[in-house]
Structure formats: structure tokens, C-alpha cells
Amino acid sequence: MFLINCPFCGERDQSEFSSGGEAHIVRPKQPTELSDDEWAEYLFMRKNIKGIQFERWNHAHGCRKWFNVVRDTSNDKILSVYKMGEKPPVNYK
Amino acid sequence: MKNKYSVFSLIKNAFSQHENWQQAWGNPEPKKEYDAIIVGGGGHGLATAYYLAKKHNLKNIAVLEKGWIGGGNTGRNTTIIRSNYLWDASAGLYDHALKLWEKLSQELNYNVMFSQRGVMNLAHNLQDVRDLKRRTHANRLNGIDAVWLNTEEVKKFCPIINTSPDIRYPVLGGTLQRRAGTARHDAVAWGYARGASDMGVDIIQNCEVKGIKRNGDKVEGLETTKGFIKTNKIGVVAAGHSSIIANMAGLKLPLESKPLQALVSEPVKPIIDTVVMSNAVHAYVSQSDKGELVIGAGTDSYISYTQRGSHNIVEETLKAILELYPIFSRMKMLRQWGGIVDICPDASPIISKTNIKGLYFNCGWGTGGFKATPGSGDLFAHTIANDEPHKLNAAFNLNRFVSGDLVDEHGAAAVAH
Numbered sequence: 398m399f400l401i402n403c404p405f406c407g408e409r410d411q412s413e414f415s416s417g418g419e420a421h422i423v424r425p426k427q428p429t430e431l432s433d434d435e436w437a438e439y440l441f442m443r444k445n446i447k448g449i450q451f452e453r454w455n456h457a458h459g460c461r462k463w464f465n466v467v468r469d470t471s472n473d474k475i476l477s478v479y480k481m482g483e484k485p486p487v488n489y490k
Numbered sequence: 491m492k493n494k495y496s497v498f499s500l501i502k503n504a505f506s507q508h509e510n511w512q513q514a515w516g517n518p519e520p521k522k523e524y525d526a527i528i529v530g531g532g533g534h535g536l537a538t539a540y541y542l543a544k545k546h547n548l549k550n551i552a553v554l555e556k557g558w559i560g561g562g563n564t565g566r567n568t569t570i571i572r573s574n575y576l577w578d579a580s581a582g583l584y585d586h587a588l589k590l591w592e593k594l595s596q597e598l599n600y601n602v603m604f605s606q607r608g609v610m611n612l613a614h615n616l617q618d619v620r621d622l623k624r625r626t627h628a629n630r631l632n633g634i635d636a637v638w639l640n641t642e643e644v645k646k647f648c649p650i651i652n653t654s655p656d657i658r659y660p661v662l663g664g665t666l667q668r669r670a671g672t673a674r675h676d677a678v679a680w681g682y683a684r685g686a687s688d689m690g691v692d693i694i695q696n697c698e699v700k701g702i703k704r705n706g707d708k709v710e711g712l713e714t715t716k717g718f719i720k721t722n723k724i725g726v727v728a729a730g731h732s733s734i735i736a737n738m739a740g741l742k743l744p745l746e747s748k749p750l751q752a753l754v755s756e757p758v759k760p761i762i763d764t765v766v767m768s769n770a771v772h773a774y775v776s777q778s779d780k781g782e783l784v785i786g787a788g789t790d791s792y793i794s795y796t797q798r799g800s801h802n803i804v805e806e807t808l809k810a811i812l813e814l815y816p817i818f819s820r821m822k823m824l825r826q827w828g829g830i831v832d833i834c835p836d837a838s839p840i841i842s843k844t845n846i847k848g849l850y851f852n853c854g855w856g857t858g859g860f861k862a863t864p865g866s867g868d869l870f871a872h873t874i875a876n877d878e879p880h881k882l883n884a885a886f887n888l889n890r891f892v893s894g895d896l897v898d899e900h901g902a903a904a905v906a907h
Contacts, residue, residue, distance in 0.1 A: 398800035412802040416792035418746065437892040441744035441835050445733035447795045470747075471795050 399473050404480050405460045417453030419443050420465050421485065447471050449489050492688045495599050514680060515687035520694050520716050524552045526723040526874060527712060529699050529735060531555025532564040533675070534852060534859065535727035536682035536693070537867020538874070543689035545868075546875035551691045552721075554714060556698035560679030563729050563859065566797075566829035568752050568774065568786040570765055571861040572609040572670035574629045574636050579885035579897050580838060581632040586882050587865025588669060594864055600681030602673045603779065609670035610639070610647060612768040612814075614659040622665045629667075639664050648766055650817050657813050659771050672765060672776055678863055702739040702849070709739070709848040725850045725874045730795065730830025732853035739846055743853065744835055744891045748789040749828040750857050751799035755821045757781030762815075771810035783821065785811060789831060789857060799828035831856050838897035841870050842888040843877065850874050851888065 402408045425431050425439055444450070450470050455463050467477040467489050477486045493499055493512050503511055526542060528535045531553045542548045553559075571591055573584035595602050613619045622638070629636035644664045645653045653661045683693055694716065701713035702724065711720040726735045730747040757780050767774035774786045787807035790800050804826060812819055834840065834854035839862070841852045852870040855862065869883040879887060890896055 398802065410802075411792075411800065418793070433892045433894075437744075438742070441891040442742040443733070443744065443746055444737075444742065445745050445747055445793060445832075447731070447734055447747075450793065452793070470793050473794055473796050 399475065401454060401466065401475065402478050403456045403459060403462075404464050404478055405462050406456060409456070409459060413456060413458040414454045415457040417455055417463065420451040420453045449476065451485055451489075492684065495601075514684040515693050518692045518694065520552060520554075520692065520697065520714070520719050521550075523550075523720040524692075525550040525721070526725065527551070527719060527721045528553045528725045528727060529712070530562075530727035530729065531559040531679075531683075531693060531695065532562050532727065532729060533560065533678045533682065533863040534564075534729075534855075534866045534870070535725075536560075536679055536686055537863055538725055538727060538852065538870045539691045539693075539867075540682045540686040540689070541868045541871035542875060543686055543691050546871055548875060549690045551686075552719070553686070553691060553693045554697045554699060554712070555693070555695045558695050559683050559693060560676055563829040563831065564675055564679045564863075566752065566827055567675060567860040568776070568784050569672045569675050569860060570609060570670075570767070570774070570776065570786075570858075571604070571673055572667050573634055573861070574609070574611075574625065574665065574667045574670065575899060576625050576628050577897055577899060578632060580899055581629065581634055582882050583839075583865060583869070583886065584862055585632070585634050586869070587862045590864035590868065591673065592669075594673075594678075594681070598681035598685050600677060600684060602677045602681055604671065604673040606669055606671040607764050607776075608647075608666055608668045609765040609767060610644065610664050610666045612644065612664040612766065612770075613662045614768065614770045615662065618770055619662050622663070626665050635667055635669050637666050637668075639666055648762065648764055650762060650815055651766065652814055652816055659768075659810070659813065661814070670765070674779075675860060682867070699735060699738070702735070704739060704846065707845070707847055709846060722848045723850070723874055724848060725852065725870060727852045727870070729853065729855065729859070730832050732832050732851065736851070739844075739849055741844060741846070741849075743840070743851070743888075745832045745854055746793050747795060747830050747832050748792065749794050749796060749799040750789045750831045751787040751803055751826060751828045753785050753787065753804060753823050753826040754778070755783040755785070755818075755823050758783075758821070761817070766814075768810065768814065771814075773807050773810035773814065775811060775815070782824065783818065789833070795830055797828045797830060831859075833857070835891070836896040836898045838899050839866070839886055840888055841866065841873060841879065841883040841886045843873065843879070844888060
């Protein structure tokens, strides 16, 4: 349980948000040309990181907008919040 | 050879104030090389080592555990055992485990306190009724005992349930599996550890895996906090941390790790002699032999490796418990904790080879792995020893995420495993 600083509404309780999982998984540009392995990679395979993770969140019980968060999954500390389409911060790896 | 536990050994040891009991399992330093290494000393990992030694004649085996055995999800779950799954593949897998549970205390000469007190799943709306009736029929076609109970029968089976039609989620009926029940989780880990250790398996605690050494598409050994250990067969049973071990071998798994919570109340006199689960409101409850109510809550919605979980999840569960069991309204909760569960997209486990030779994974048990412990160990041992899956775990391969042949228990059967 933690607070998330929504870039549109400000700091709110995590229970107002829904998690969209790993961020920056790009939808394939040519879906018809993908092999089964590539589809599996896109649909199912996840880094599932213990440590600093880039992820998507939706302010489901608020403005309903999507945005990105950098969070340390080993202690739930949020390190950075940035809007969709913005470049991810470079100081985290 | 270990001394057999019996009423006579109990009496004999009583004369020396129980100070001379043999150590149940050894505490060796790792050897330079093993025929097979199991990563993860929980119930599933220890069971795997036990069956590898017992049924497949491999003796030079080690189990590596970064903490202490049974200290992860094995010691954190709500100990529910059942096999009433919808699909044929799952029914085969979980009923295989249930059959092993029925003989486990004798098999291990260790009382795992397996208690077939029945598990009842409640239906709260028309769709629940349809789904659960369908599941009952599917179970019976697969030879698994299951009955449908109407509201009065539910009330008769568990009198403390509030069956008033006026509550927010009224009880419209439920399914009952009488062979299902609970067991003592720690005893399962300890019993398998004792049995495996007795057959020469090295159980190495406080030994964390730091890397997997590969030679092309073959494994050669493990880098650990106790040095390099050579082996050409590695079975990973690391639950919530499976993705991290996979990453060491350059693999990605279809898993997300999330905290799952449980809590227990203060101990009271016997009040509920079965296990009642309600998937729709996500509340399940049973009573331990000590008298505590054992309550299972849901998972957090986000990936996290913090073994605690959010307060709002517990609050939701307790609201539902209070509505279904008004008699518990003044109970005090004593402890709350979380474990990290590895969830597959289809909510079914992976017991599989990988495309790296000698590397095997047993993971993805999500919120319901405890019930499968003996079956999971048995089938994973078979897979490692023969380099081929047993027919009961063939469907639970890693390749199903490529082929699309998923075992989709998420929507169809019991959400709360």
C-alpha cells in the first residue's frame, strides 16, 4: 500500500489506481508477420523485475488517465512518475 | 538411518525429557558436484528431491535454499487442499496430488495432520450457480467427488453461515468436495526434508543462487553464496522468485509476482469444522487445530516482492467474512502476513523442460500451490529424471504460451485457488 502521485490529480491512495503492468512493451507494427514465438513474447513473457521497474498505471477511480511510474518492487518506493509518450527517465536502469 | 517415529519412540524419549531426539535432517556443506540440484527448499522443492531419490534412484542430489526450508510460501499459505478443478488436465494433476496426500503421513512416517474436513465453495449469484454446477458435473466425469448443495444444505453443513436472502451477496448454494481439507504446512516441508535427507539428499540452507553457468545450450552448474557447484540438471522451484532465476539463464517466463495475504485470529473453541471458500467475495475461512480462524485474502493488483500486501485487500475480505459470519464480528485478528506468488496468465502452473538442456522449471502455481505439493514434486521429479514430462503434467509445459493451448482455469473454475 502506497501513495501514487498522479500527474493530473496529485497524490492519491494506491487503491484508486489499477496497475497496467510492465511499461514500454511496443505493440508489433506488422502483426500478421509475427511468428508464434514472437506473439508469445509480446503477449505473455514479462521481465517481472525485483528492483527498479518501469510500469503503467491507470487512475481508475479518478481522472481515468494512463501514465508511467518507476517503482522499486522490492520496497514499493516510487522513484519517478511521467506521462504517456514522454521519454523514460535515464537515471534508472 | 533415521529412527522411526512411533508411540514407542515417544514413550522411550519421554524418559529422557525428550532431550535425545535425533536431528530430523542434516546440515551439510555443499559438495563440488551433484547429479541434480533443486533450487528452492519449500514443500515442492523438497518433495521433488524426495521423489527423485525414492523413485528415480538418483542419490547425489542437493536442495539449495536461500533462507530456511519451508520459510517461504510453504509456511505462509492457508493450507487448503482440494482437487475440484474444471478442466481435465487440472483435474488429473490436482487429484493425483490429493491421492498422494491421503497416504502421505504413512509414506513419510511424519504426521502431516491431513484432515479431510471437506471444502465448500459458495455461489452468490446466478452465474456462480451455473458455473459451480457445471464444475460439479465436470468433476464427477473425471472421477472427483463433488456434490451441489442448495441453500438449506449449505446451512446444515455449516450452521454459522448467514443464509438470509437480504444480505449483499446472498448464499444461493454451493459445491462440496468431501475428500478435500487441510494439512499442517510446516510438517509437509519437514516430513519431506527428513525423508529426503534420510536417502542422502543434501539440504543446504542459507545458500542463495547467484548465477547459472551455461555452456551453449546446456547447463554446467550454479554460482551460489557458498561457491560454484557443478551439475548438469537443475530443477528450479522458486515460486515468486522464479523469474529472477530464469533471468540468470537468459530466459523470460510468463509470470507476474504479487503479494498474497492471509491472517489468523485469536484462538477460540471449535466453531467451523470445514473449509468455506467464496470466490465472488474473495473470502475463505477455516479453523486451525489451535483454534485460530485462518482467513485467506486476495492478491495485490501490482507486481511487488514485499512480503506484506495492502490493507485495503484485507479490509475487503474481512467485510465479506463479517457479512457471511456475523458471529465473528468481535473476533480479534492476531497476525497478518503476505507471500509472493507467481501468477501465470492462465492461472495454471508450469512443470516443464526449457530450451536449455538440463534446466527445468516448476513454477506459476500462483495462489494455490500448497494443495499440489506431493503431486507437483512427484511429476517434477519424473520430468527431471527422464527429461520428458509425465502424462499428467504434459499439458503444463512452457510451450503452451507459444502454441496457445492454455489450461485456462482463471475464468472457468475457482478464482481463489
